[in-house]
Amino acid sequence: MSQIQVIKVTKETMKKMQTFYEKHRLNKTVPYSEFVARIGNTTITAYTSGKVVFQGSDAEKIAAKWGSSLKTNKKTSSSSKKTTTLPANFSKLSVLGSDEVGNGSYFGPVTVCAAYVDKTMVEKLKALGVRDSKELTDPQIIQLSKVVKELIPYKLLIVEPEKYNQIQPKYNAVHMKVALHNQAIHLLLRDIEPIKPEAILIDQFTPETNYKKYVRSEKNQVSETLSFITKGEQYHVAVAAASIISRAAFLEELDKESAELGMKVPSGAGATSDKVAAKVIAKGGLDLLSKYVKLHFANTEKAKKIAAK
Template sequence: MSSATRRAYFDRNAAAHTRETAIVYVDLASREPRPTTTYTIAKDDRERLQRQFGSIGGIHQPLGPHEAWRVRLADGASHATAIMYQSGKLVIAGHAPAFDQAVAIAEAVGKAVAAKRPSPAPSTAAPVQAPSENEPHIGTDEAGKGDFFGPLVTAGVYVDERTAQLLRALGVRDSKLVSDRELRGLARNIRDVVEDDKRAVIIVAPKRYNELYKQMRSEGKNLNTLLAWAHTRAIEDLIGHGLTPKFILSDQFGDKRYIENRLMVDTRLSGVPVIQMHRAEADVGVAAASILARDAFLGWLEQAGKRLGLTVPKGASPKVIQTGKLLVGRMGADGLKDYAKVSFKTMNQIVPGSGPVA
């Protein structure tokens, strides 16, 4: 399958005649994520800045609450959005190289605002309570983040009252509570119940994962940033179909502000709360997303195993190390990047003393 920034692969099961989830394989080379950046713009400079964005092809978009103007820039496959608030705050979010163009213009007239560090929550804080799963919402979850072999997969599912009841009737629950065999069947059932435009699966193949992880580490970031980016991609795909969730729910994995900042550039999501909580898989939307993500992860391992002529193991067991050594002997450590997350400590056990290859 040839490389493309976004390409949908429809895995069709002719025997079961079921609709399969559109799986998006991500090529990160032409659209690198950038952290949301904020500037303070003097009142006399705001209109001039708006004209400058327009002069490089910026397209004005509908305004959200308290916004003075909003411009969207494009450069190849990358996009960036610049939002000028009535308070004088300019927020830029998106991907390079479009993001870098916007920042270059903003830095010529504005003053960057230092990011605020969140205050630690008091130990007596009450646990987060999710709204009812019958409310229209998007649940997201991931698979593969702790597995040496295979991709990082995120999935999102839009659920309303009717869908929630159907999914519960099917026995949908956290993917960690079901066997792989049962999970594959549940995934097919979910695809029968949830329409194509109300579910999304994002696959970041190992090679791209390694590239992006290396880049983020060089910028002082960690796996949580990569997870937030992948979760946001699934959410953005669903919102692109015109869905209007009342909230977005995921498991607790990092600073939710990254997701909120990414979503803020879309007026359709202004004000939609992002809720992160432990054991979010108790929500049927998150549970359905966890099953679709795990199903796509297992499918990827199966296809990789066919190409390699062996069974690609899950997790980080002794079998994983044995298989890793076999593949290194066959294709070299560099070739392992196409099949494994080589930033894992497991890599040192496969090639002692080598350190992560990514």
């Protein structure tokens, strides 16, 4: 059973938590968060508002170290979050999986990858170390991505910040991800024809009903049956491969931005992003900033205030 605990901490306590969990931080971006870390089976997500969410078997125990819960302990079966029931042998099937990276990061693009893993390749990829990208270091992800892309069919879509800012007024964050997942899957299915995957699994980022609502407006709507499940990389290596390729592309784009701007560009949407954005504004104004960040994030207004001092 999974527990959820939410506490509110001061800025001073938040700094202590950042230091304490530094070695346990995950390569994961969550909107308006300071950091995401994992201790054993418990995930800690700290938000800029001061709220910290603990989720996992030891949530209550770990949260108690830092403060009192804002709400009563909530126990949920992990299966209650799933909108898809997968067969017991799912991990051994030939599956097309998709995942995305960058949606919660102020700097950098949104990257979405669809990857097809034939059942004959499942064990080989696992032996290479293909697993949840959050369990790998950035250098490992970049190196592993190069190997994986030589072994399996995939389709990678990259929406640079400048393009993102043009699309964003029409597409909210969820709608944009739905469109990108659908397009990546559509293009990969076309590339691997006449092969038909035994299943298509999307790492779930919104309820299935919501996905279907947004995808209706897409030109190349995938008609095949889709499965949705959170932490999809735990259920099939195809999603793990898609996650690694997406993450590597995101990291490589951040490196390009850093080189172009002459300063280290961070991932995430914390205070460091505000400070770097302020330097970009000082260098070339909002016109320059718009080429490197997702302007609708609250970070933009914060950066403008810092730059004005």
